[in-house]
Amino acid sequence: MDSTDQNGTRALTKREICHLQYRDETLNTGVFCEAIWDSFYCWPATPAGEMALRSCSEIFTHNHVPINVRTMEKAYAYRYCNENGDWLWGEWTNYTECLELLHQDNFSSDQIAVAYILFVGSIVSLVALILTLSIFCYFKSLHCPRLHVHQNLVIALIIHSILLFVISTPGVLQDPALSYGNIDWLCKSILSIKMYAAMASINWMFVEGLLLHSRITVSVFNMDTPFKLYYLLGWVLPAVFIISWAAVTAKVLDTPCWRGYGKSSYIWIITGPMLTALTINTIFLVNIVRILVTKLKMSVSIETAQVRKAIKATALLFPLLGITHLLFCINPRDHAYLEKAYMFTNAFFQSWQGVFVAVLYCFTNSEVQSALRNAYLRVNIRWHQNTSHLARRYFSQTSTNYSANLEASIGERSHHKVSPCANISLLPLHDPPETKQFPTDKNDVK
Known part of the structure; x- marks a missing residue:
């Protein structure tokens, strides 16, 4: 039904406005599809056999759709004009990419749940790791080469937990405007630093295994612990691999925040060294257990018991740290229950691994407890001691006041007949009593 204004003039429909808008641009030669209104946007006349493209940014702006995604220029809606000059699909337009942007701009219930798991786990891990690092740094009696390795592992996990906190905050607040993903360079930087922290923690676990293996077996480093080599393995090598991966990915993957990087073959620049470190650590662990079993059959010493505890903690942490950082390689991506289970499991292990390290390497360690x-x-x-000292001062003042009052009372009774040289002493509260008495007979007072 046509609508009319206050003067009785019929108002034009959006379809008619669309035809009038492109009337002067109508193609005069050849076969073409006429301008069409699809109930959302006005599409111009298009030559037969060609595709009409419009960016989602233009479409959302034209319809005043509020959206915070800043990568809309790379997403398009389109219509296809067939060879006969008819629009393919009638009045339907392919808005798939634009709809995906709308979906990205809002958080689903699963994303919110994952965000809460990451948020809570990262906070608890941060508290546990900071407390652990404080204990390791404060108590000088604990300092040893292996403790320094623990400290570096804890620092790597603290960086990782901080980044998980940053990543999960927009989902917890449910405000896409606060998301770091809206700024492409910031999103890529956070992703790179997170991958670096993950790889650094894996490498420091490798250093844990290397130090333990050298201590138990060949004792290669008898003179001094080669911390320059350890720092190279733990901090420098991950930086080299991450920078290489970021440079290659930036060239070959032109997507917002490198979306889909897990499907790229270049991800093996990161996962390859991780898998290598975990494989070597597994070999170290098997060999250490073999030697330990042999030693236990011969004798049981204090050193052997300490090594057993260290191996137990290391054996538990190897699979935990390995699985948490390599899970993205086995994402089922079925958009069903398996992928949901993957998301929740991965979020739990990544965010709570700091608690595992703090409990195994610090809170349950007998030396730390001692x-x-x-x-x-x-x-x-x-x-x-301070309380006892204050008590003695209090009672000393009380006894002094009592002594003064007593002396004054005696002086009054003797009508000032007491000699200034008279030896009158009071009994102290905590000392043995002396056999001195106050004169009770006036003849005794000189």
Whole structure:
């Protein structure tokens, strides 16, 4: 039904406005499809056999659709004009890419759940890791080469937990405007640093295995622990691999925030070294267990017991750290229950791995517990000493006041007949009593 304005003039429909808009641009020769209104956008006349393209940015702006995604210029809607001059699909337009942008601009229930898992886990891990690092740095009695390796592993996991916190915050707040993904360079930088922290933690686990293996077996590094080599393996090599991967990915993958990088073959620049480190660590662990079993059959010493505890912690952490960082390689991507299970499992292990490290390497370590217990006893003894000192000062002042009052009372009773040289003493509160008495007979007072 046509609508009319207040003067009784019929208002033009959007379809008619669309035809009038492109009336002067109508093609005069050849076969073409006429301008058409598809209930959302006005498409211009298009020659037969050609495709009409419009960016999603233009379409959303024309229809005043509020959206915060800043990568709309690379997404398009299109219509196809067939050889007969008819629009293919009638009035239907392919808005698939634009609809995906709308989907990206909002958080699904699964994404919100994953964001909460990452958010809570990263905060708990941060608290546990910072407490662990503080304990390792404060107690000098704990310092040893293996503790320094622990410290570097904890630092790598702290960086990783901070980035997980940053990544999950927009989902928890449910505000896409706060998402780092809206700024392409920032999103790629955060992704690269996160991958670097993940790879660094894997490499420091490799250093853990290397140090433990050298201590138990060949003792290659008898003189000094080669921390220059360890820093090269733990911090420098991951940086080289991540920079190489980022440079190659930037050239071959022209997508927002390198979306789909997990499907690219260049991801093996990162996963290859990770798998190599985990494989060598597994070989180290098997050989250490073999040697340890042989030693246990011969004798049981304190050193062997310590090594057993270290191996137990390392054996538990190897698969945990390996699985959490390599899970993206086995994403089922079936958009069903398997992918949901993958998302939740991956989020849990990645965000809570800092707690695993803190518990296994710090909170359940007997040496750490002994250091904390001794520190508590020292503080407790010092506090009791201060309390006892204050009590002695209080009672000393009380006894002094009592002595003064008593002397005044005696002076009044003796009518000032007490000699200034008289030896009158009061009993202290905590000293043995002396056999001195106050004069009770006036004849005794000179």
